[in-house]
Amino acid sequence: MLGTRSVGLLALALLAGTAAAQTITVTYSQPLLDRWNYPFASNPGAEKFAPTFGAIEIPGFDDRDGQLLVGFNTSAEVPTGLPADYYTVVSIRLTVWVGADQQFVYDPTFDSYTTVLHSNDPRFTQDTDLGKPVEVFGVGFRNGQSLLTYNENSPFGGPPIVPPAEGARNAFAAIFDVSGTSATDVSRQVRLGFDADPFGIAMIPASENVQPGDLVPVGTPMEATLDTCVSGAQGFLRQCLAAGRIDLMVSSLSPAQGGPDGGTGDPTYPTFYTKENPTAAALGKYTKLELEVEVRNPADFDRSGFVDTDDFDAYVHAFEAGDDSADIDGTCFVDTDDFDAFVRAFERG
Ligand SMILES: [Ca+2]
Ligand SMILES: [Ca+2]
Ligand SMILES: [Ca+2]
Secondary structure, X not given: OHHHHHHHHHHHHHHOOOOOOEEEEEEEOOOOEEEEEOOOOOOOOOOOEEEOEEOOOOOOOOOEEEEEEEXXXXXXXXXXXXXXXXXXXXXXXXEEEEOOOOOOEOOOOOOOHHHOOOOOOOOOOOOOOOOOOEEEEEEEXXXXXXXXXXXXXXXXXXXXXXXXXXXXXXXXXXXXXXXXXXXXXXXOHHHHOOOOOOOEEOEOOHHHOOOOOOEOOOOOEEEEEOOOOOOOHHHHHHHHHHHOEEEEEEEEOOEOOOOOOOOOOOOOOOEEEOOOOHHHHXXXXXXXXXXXXXXXXXXXXXXXXXXXXXXXXXXXXXXXXXXXXXXXXXXXXXXXXXXXHHHHHHHHO
């Protein structure tokens, strides 16, 4: 609590008009919301488990059929409402907890969508390792829903009212443009035929002694360190922080057994605890987010506390040198878009 309080005072100082950079480090030991984002979830915000599975190329269902939406309210620790380029996520790690025993095998590496195509599809490629990774994406919305309106018990999707329906979910696993404002739904990426880089893949800590290809025991933590250099990731997180809430979608293309509703047959997909799960609550195994954010006006490039022509000169020098510090738009590389972004920030003051 003391740590959170001191962070709050720093944020107040920022709002009071000092231009100093702030670095905020915070751990959210429970989510604001977690929701089984699945068309047949009868009580999606109160489900005790969130199974993540695919309904690969099954008409009427998204390929990423069962998804886990998690959200964290950051507004108490990270000041909201600033221009997006004030925010830079330095590090971010999401931890989820496996909720069913030995139901899937651990795959810590990316698999192309081509590995889940039907084997007679000419684009099919053999998966070179057992299992499917647990992936973490950003979250996009449709049908008038948005980051701050969509909650545990908001409507799953738009018309038709009776599921299933493809491409109709109101909150979906998404990749983003550089600005983080334009979402591309990856829920149907297999039938649409494209690969999508997740922001992170959930990994099991070495101390758990679970090797790739092993069945994963119940209660195992899985940690996804998000790569803010993935295209659109920093932009998406900037938009989240400006709004005061970070939403992420946990998803897997492990095919559901026994049909798309996961009805019959032995399941072979990952299931996670939600905060409503009494076992998770007793063990403190809540979905967790660890976050380090720098908040500063990028126009004060020399960090003097105010914006003047010295900042412009310093920026031009860094830009010409190709220095990492000249990356204003958060893409992890320096190009003329950064120069334009700096000029806009400088003119803003
Ligand atoms: Ca694999
Ligand atoms: Ca300055
Ligand atoms: Ca850049």
